[in-house]
Structures are given as structure tokens and as C-alpha cells.
Amino acid sequence: MKKAILLSACALTIFIAGCSKNNSNPTNNNTNVTEANVLTSFATTVVNPNYADINAKAAVMNTAVATFVATPTDANLKAIQTAWKDTRAAWESCEGFLFGPVEDFNYDPTMDSWPVSKNDIDGLLADNSNALSPTDLANLQNDNLIGFHAIEYIVFGVGSTQKAANITAREKVYLTSLSQNLYNTTLQLKNSWDPSQSNYTAQFTTAGTGSTTYKTRLDAFKALVGSMADICDEVGTSKMQEPLTSNGGKPDSTLDESSFSHNSVTDFKNNITGIRNAYLCTYGGKTGSVSLSAFVASKNASLDNKLQTQMNAAIASFATITTTYEKAIYTQKSQIQAVQAAIATLHDSIENDLNAFIVANVKD
Amino acid sequence: MKRLRVIGFLGVIIVMLVECRKAAVFPATQYNDELSAGDETVFMSTSKSFSNAYPGLSGYDVYVHSLGDAVFSRTFVTAPAPVNSGLGPIYNNNSCISCHHNDGIGLPTAGELQSSLLVRISQPGTDPNGGPVAVPDYGLQLQDKAVFGVPPECKINIAYTNQTYAFDDGETYELRAPTYTLSNLYTPITGSYLLSPRLAPPMIGLGLLEAIPESQILKGEDPTDANGDGIKGHANYVWDATTQTRQLGRFGWKANTATILTQVVTAFNQDIGLTTSVMPVESSKGQSQYDNRYDDPEIPDSLLNAVKFYAQTLAVPARRNTVDATVKRGEALFMQAKCGTCHKQTFTTAVDVTKPYQSNQVIHPYTDMLVHDMGPGLADNRPDYLANGQEWRTAPLWGLGLFETVNYPGYYLHDGRARSVVEAIMWHGGEAAQSKAYFTHLSKADRTAVLAFLASL
Secondary structure (H helix, E strand, O other): OHHHHHHHHHHHHHHHHHHHHOOOOOOOOOOOOOHHHHHHHHHHHHHHHHHHHHHHHHHHHHHHHHHHHHOOOHHHHHHHHHHHHHHHHHHHHHHHHOOOHHHHOOHHHHHHOOOOOHHHHHHHHHOOOOOOOHHHHHHOOOOOOOOHHHHHHHHOOHHHOOOHHHOOHHHHHHHHHHHHHHHHHHHHHHHHHOOOOOOHHHHHHOOOOOOOOOOOHHHHHHHHHHHHHHHHHHHHHHHOHHHHHOEOOEOOHHHOOOOOOOOHHHHHHHHHHHHHHHHHOEEOOEEOOOOHHHHHHHHOHHHHHHHHHHHHHHHHHHHHOOOOHHHHHHHOHHHHHHHHHHHHHHHHHHHHHHHHHHHHHOOO | OHHHHHHHHHHHHHHHHHHHOOOOOOOHHHOOOOOOOHHHEEOOOOOOOOOOEOOOOOHHHHHHHHHHHHHHHOOOEEOOOOOOEEEOOEEOOOOHHHHOHHHOOOOOOOOOOOOOEEEEEEEOOOOOOOOOEOEOOOEOEEOOEEOOOOOOOOEEEEEEEEEEEEOOOOOEEEEEEEEEEEEOOOOOOOOOOEEEEEEOOOOOOHHHHHOOOHHHHHHOOOOOOOOOOOOOOEOOEEEEOOOOEEEEOOEOOOOOEOOHHHHHHHHHHHHHOOOOOOOOOOOOOOOOOOOOOOOOOOOOHHHHHHHHHHHHOEOEEOOOOOOOHHHHHHHHHHHHOOHHHHOOOOEEOOOOOOOHHHOOOEEOOOOOOOEEEOOOOOOOOOOEOOEOOOEEEOOOOOOHHHHHHHOOOOOEOOOOOEOOHHHHHHHOOHHHHHHHHHHHHOOHHHHHHHHHHHHOO
16 A cells, blocks of 8 residues: 555656646636737737848948948948848847748848858959949859858958958949848848738748648648757857867867857857747837747746746857857857757757647647 | 545656657557658658658767768858868859758759759760760769859750640640750860759658668569560669769669769769769869869768768658548559559668668658659650660659648759649650559549649658
């Protein structure tokens, strides 16, 4: 009998433990927390505004470039650098959910291929027969010569030492076209989800009820959750890891993505912030009515708490890297590894727990 | 007390059920129709469903797969460069994923950023190893891009002619017939030449196809149509550049490549312009674009092996809706139409104790790994070893239902001319003419059922 009690106690313990993991008491009685509303809120509060923001920021950069070309002062160069970082922040944020047209129509590699091909850029600038118009650049069909990092190469320079006086007339023409092309791509990206344009929003929000891309609602949820997990993986095990050890186990700052601008740590952090934006359904200070977080919380509050805690922890951990990533890979390795660990923890929770949750709970 | 015990045990069961939900490795004993690739099946139907490692890999193998994944995603640039050096000087694209986007089938355009179509070229005749004959100054593949300052070999122009046809019940469909022409040649081509366009194929399950015993593939051969079913498959035997031996061809649209390693080094060399220890000579050697640099091999063996391993260990997504009545009906019609004679449903991979993850797996690739005459409509008229100008390898159909999701809007066949599965079916000819005719005669409902079955793959 004693044994039986012990066994029951054991079972009960597991039961309680199990219950705390799978809270059956909804903490959110909001009846709007439906799967369809989660998708709609995400599309209207996060995706469309984020893409519109990238486009708006790219327009600001275009203006800054024009101002600089007309009046090439260091202050005006600085304004381009700021505009680049602002555009970059909006872009890195949307990398928290890389699925749909951004992939299908290759807007990502068109804007964000890395590394730049310095040899080819030098050759292109030296070849006066090329007028370097936006069309000329597009016709080169080489994504190593265009996009964010080509602009970064010109406006920041190697080691972030660029001066207005060093930028040649040819480089100014090149820069103007690069910025224009980037703007054009951000406009295409924005239009791809815009309900008044190509309206991928409808594909996503009608998942399981007529969408040809997402046959079930679960497919749409999986696309979202899968993309959140993917960017964790890319930041933690690729973008951060490769500069750390790819040079035969030793650090190599040339493997660092935004090394000209020293913006890498900010890039990484904005990627993870993008994940949190998607999860909490928030962008630019506005929050959607029904977030994925609320949907999770309505059925499993502890999972929602865990995910939020881990997202916050991963984002906060970047503050421990107190220098540029190019230096940190030599001097702050343990801090970097702690950030990577926080991201890995978040990744596993998204890929395993959140994924299992949606598989179990998203019904069509 | 007893009640408490019951509740306790129920609790255990609930916890077990909750924790069992995660799709992971399925033991072979729980085998079902959804498992396209045995233990190496993944339950995913999103745009990333072709990009998963085999579920059964060890921790170290996962590391090597991830390393290969990173190189597969790497964008290469003109040498010399501190990072990812060695692109070109002539090439088709600057990374593996530019063509194998999401590890899926490519985009049938040429010369653009994300183009995934390349064109093979050769002179009539055969070389000493029985393969196609290289064209002087061009080799066996046209590189239509080049690093800055040197000319690409040519521009590839694709033009389509649309024609409308009808099923027996009157419903119409349209096929677009491509023509391929070359312009902007960097140097004239002397004599006649043959062209064959090839679209980047999906990457899933390649290691499993490599693990099918040769004897099992040869069992399906019927080169003289001894059984009188109108279908005459035969194996393609090809010269393998890595081992310098003649081997069974398994990969490529005409089964002209024996192993994944050779496929990978050939793609590095010909598509991206990267040299390896297996193919240490630049594709441009002897041409005006050659860079004269002593930097070969540009890809070290460690990374080459990682990419090879990556290509060998991409899991196959599970089938969906396998118990749906329409899907079942479509599957029966697929068999009745004799589609399944070439698109052979099942193989069992070889026992291999060094690779437990792909050893002795029951897989459903829907290919016999043989080449068949597909008629003049699809012909490239360019022989490739034992595959003549009308013969193509039976394309594996696993993952077919996800092409649209993984590579929107989805293209089909060796050059992506088909924009839907229906068009792909209606391009079939030659040995498959009877199956196509069967499909043409079907009612709308039955055609829909066949398509539902194919969409479930």
C-alpha cells in the first residue's frame, strides 16, 4: 500500500508538472482570440507596417543621398549613414518573418546579398563606359554589386573611416543608383503584401478558407513559426558564429556581415526583436488586437510566459557586448557565447514547444 | 486512494500524450503511407519543407550538415577576396541557393539574378568515354554570367510558343513550347552544336536515391520491351569523373551523373566556377576569361565533403491527405494509367552499417531511376552517354505537391516549361503516350482525383 501511495504521489507530481506545462485554464477570456484573427492582426499590424516602414526609410535615404551629392559634406555623409542604419533596422526587423513574397520573388538576396565583391565594384567604377544608371546596375545581374552592403561599402568604407572628400564623382553616381534600386525593391516588397496592390495579405489571412498558398490555417501558422525559428538559427549559428571561428577556429572580422558600418550587433538584435514583434503582434508602437502570444496564452499561459521571457532575455543579452562585433569576436567571446546560448534556448522553445503547440491547437 | 491513483495514472498518460505529439523519428514498425522516405521523412508542408536534415542524424552529423548548409548558402565573389573568394570568372550563378532556392526546383530563366536554368552544349558524336563531345572554347556547359571585366560566353534566349489543346471532355489546357537560342557569343562556335536546357532540381532525398542497390534498379530494365507493355526503360551508364570509372548514372535529368559527390564538384566547377581537389581546373581554362590564378582548389576538401553530406541528407516531406477518398481514387487511376510503371513507387535502400540513417529504408520516390523515350515533344536531341536525344530519367515525384509552396509559383519538367502538374502530364509522349492518352480520356472528376493524388506527394 505504501508503495502504491508513493507511486500515486509520483504520478500526481508528474500530473501537476504536466498541468503547469499545459494550463487548461484560459487566462485570456477574450473571445476574439481566434486563429483567423491572429493571422489578420499579424498581417495588418506587423507585416504591412514593417514593409511600409522599410520603404519610407529607404525614401529618406534616397533624399539624403541626393543632398549629399549636391553638397558633399561630412555632415551630409553622416546623414546618409544614419538613414542607412534606420532603413537597415526596419529591414532586419522584418527578417524575423522571412516567408512569402520576400522569398518567392527574391527581394531578400536582391537587397541583402553578402559579401560585396570589392574587385568587381572597383572594376565597375573604373569602367567609364558604364553610366551606372539604376538600369545599368540592374542589368549587371550580379547581387554582389548592389543592395545594402554595396551602399554600406561606399558610405562607411572599410573600417568605417569614410570621408566625404574621398567619395569620387563616379561613386556618387553609383551610390545614387544603388539607393534608388534599393528603394525600388522595398517598394515592390511593400506592394506585395499591400491589400490595395498584390495583396499577399489575403493569401495569408484566408489560410484554410480559400487561400491557394495556405491550404490550412496550420500551414500559415507553421510558416510564421518556422520563419521565427529559422532567423534564430541564422543569427545564432551563422551570422554570429562564422566570424567567431570560421578562420580555422580563430576569429575573423572579415566574415562579419555589417563590418563597414560596425552595425552587426544592432542587426542581430533587430532580427530577434523582429521575432518578438511577430509574436506580440506589434510594430512601430502599435499593437494588434490579437497576437500569437495571446493565442498561446489562452491555452497555455506558462508557454507564453516562457517564450516572452526568453525573447526578452535574448534581446537584453546583446547589451553585454559593449564594443563593435569586429572587436568583440576577439575580446568579448564569452559574452558573445552567452548571447548565442540565449538565442539557442529561444530557438529550441520556438522550434519544439511553440511548433508542437500550434500543431496541437490550430484547428481548421 | 484508488481514485487518486487512477487520476495520477491518467495524469501520466496525459503527460505522455502531450509529450508524444512532437513529430520525430518514427520507428519502421509504425510505417504508413505518409512516410515517403521511411525514417528520413519530415512532417512539414511549408516553404521550408525541403530544407530539413534527416531526422536520424547524430550530433556530429548534424554539425557537418549545418556546415554544408552554410556553404550551400554562401555567396561567392571574384578572387582575390578575403571572404568567399573564387567566383567564376565565368559562371551561371554565385551561390548554390541562387538556383536551388529553398532546396527546391528552380526558376526557368537564364542570365538573371535568381535564374536556375543552365544550358549544356556539345558537338555531335561521343567522346572516348561515351559521353558528349566538348565544344572548343565553350566546353560542355554555357556560362552566361561573368565577373566584371570579362565576357560571359553568351546570352541564352528563351522564347515560348503557346498552343491550346483539349481533353476529351472539352476542357482546354495550354502548353508552352520553348526554343533556346544563343546570342552575344564571346567567340564564334565552329561547326554544329547541340543544346540541352536543365533546370535546378529539388534536393530532397538524394542520399536515399544514391543508396538504392544497383541490382534493384536494373531489375526494372526492359530495353526490348519483352513484356510488351510499351515501356522500355534502361539504365544510363556514365563516366564518373571522381572515380575515373564507368558507373550507373543516377542524378541529373538524363541520369548522366553517378554520385552526389560528382554532382557537387561538377556544379561547383561548371555552375559557380569553383575548383575542388576532384576538379582542380577552372571551367574557363584555355579560354580568354581564364584568371591565371594559382588559387586552386578554391573549395577545401572539408567544405566540399560538408556540402556533399548536406546534399545527401536532406529529408523528404511526408505525404498529406493519404486517407482522403479522392486521393485514394487518384492513386488507383495513376496505377491504372501505368504511370506507376516508370514512376515506381517503392524501393528499399541498401543495408549500410556506416550510414544507419539511410540503411534499409522503405522509400517512395516514384521513380525507377531509368531513362525512357519521352517522345519528340520533350526531346533535347542531345545524347548524354546511353540516354539518347529523346530519353530522360524518370523524375522522382516525392515532394511534387509542395513545389508550388517551396518555389512559388512552381515549375515542372527538365526545363521548367510546364507551369502546372497538368501541363507536365500533357507533355509526356513516347513510352508515356499511352498514359497521357488515358489521362486525356478521364472525366473531369477523375482527372481531379489524379491531381489530388499527385498533390498529396
